[in-house]
Amino acid sequence: MDRKLDIQIKSDPLSVTNNYNFVLDENCGGIDMFIGTVRKWNKGQEITHLEFEAYEPMAIKELNKIATAAFEKFSVQNISIHHRVGKVELKEEAVIIAVSSIHRKASFEACHYIIDELKKHVPIWKKEFLLDGSYWVNSRP
Amino acid sequence: MKVFCFGMAKDITGLSTLDLDNESVSTVEELKNYLIAAYPEFEKYKSFMIAVNQSYANNDLVLNGTEEIAIIPPVSGG
Numbered sequence A: 001m002d003r004k005l006d007i008q009i010k011s012d013p014l015s016v017t018n019n020y021n022f023v024l025d026e027n028c029g030g031i032d033m034f035i036g037t038v039r040k041w042n043k044g045q046e047i048t049h050l051e052f053e054a055y056e057p058m059a060i061k062e063l064n065k066i067a068t069a070a071f072e073k074f075s076v077q078n079i080s081i082h083h084r085v086g087k088v089e090l091k092e093e094a095v096i097i098a099v100s101s102i103h104r105k106a107s108f109e110a111c112h113y114i115i116d117e118l119k120k121h122v123p124i125w126k127k128e129f130l131l132d133g134s135y136w137v138n139s140r141p
Numbered sequence B: 001m002k003v004f005c006f007g008m009a010k011d012i013t014g015l016s017t018l019d020l021d022n023e024s025v026s027t028v029e030e031l032k033n034y035l036i037a038a039y040p041e042f043e044k045y046k047s048f049m050i051a052v053n054q055s056y057a058n059n060d061l062v063l064n065g066t067e068e069i070a071i072i073p074p075v076s077g078g
Helices: A016-023 A056-073 A104-121 B008-013 B028-038 B040-044
Strands: A004-010 A030-037 A045-054 A076-084 A086-089 A093-101 A124-130 A133-136 B002-005 B017-019 B049-052 B069-072
Touching: A004 A016, A004 A056, A016 A030, A016 A076, A016 A093, A030 A104, A045 A076, A056 A076, A056 A104, A076 A104, A093 A104, B002 B008, B008 B040, B028 B040, B028 B049
Parallel strands: A004 A076, B002 B069
Antiparallel strands: A030 A093, A045 A086, A045 A124, A076 A093, A124 A133, B002 B017, B049 B069
């Protein structure tokens, strides 16, 4: 069974169907997905939208490293990771991760691992736009 | 030596690409010190990283000026 990997950074809206269809596999009995969406409130402040910036070639490389590690750590079949860049509106998907495996446990664990590692290492930056200004998340002194 | 700036680093420098004098910088650590001296606001963001040829670089990595270099502020994807 060849494993399949799909990593994309996109300025167009994401679609869960794309990730789902990529990982769907007749050899697998389970698919786990993590979908990160834009929420209206953060620490009591109202958010109007987000903007994401990526160092794209390095972000793709880092995501490849994470996926390679996930394939080694967990018995998973296919992985699909899409991250949005540019302006992202409330309720839109900022990131979608889908993982398929023969049994469910490996998919759950791999999906959890991938989003945690993505948030730690992948060179993508989120700017929150509030009613009265904007700031880069994690970059306040 | 060209240095790409992303996120908060672009706001601090006001530029998406810095063009630095190579002679004052020969390692990643020297580059970080140079940036803090040139843009004191970087002092507040001690956790910024440097990427060399699209990989995170250690402080002792030697730079010859031909690499692809980028300032990586704390990431916040996902």
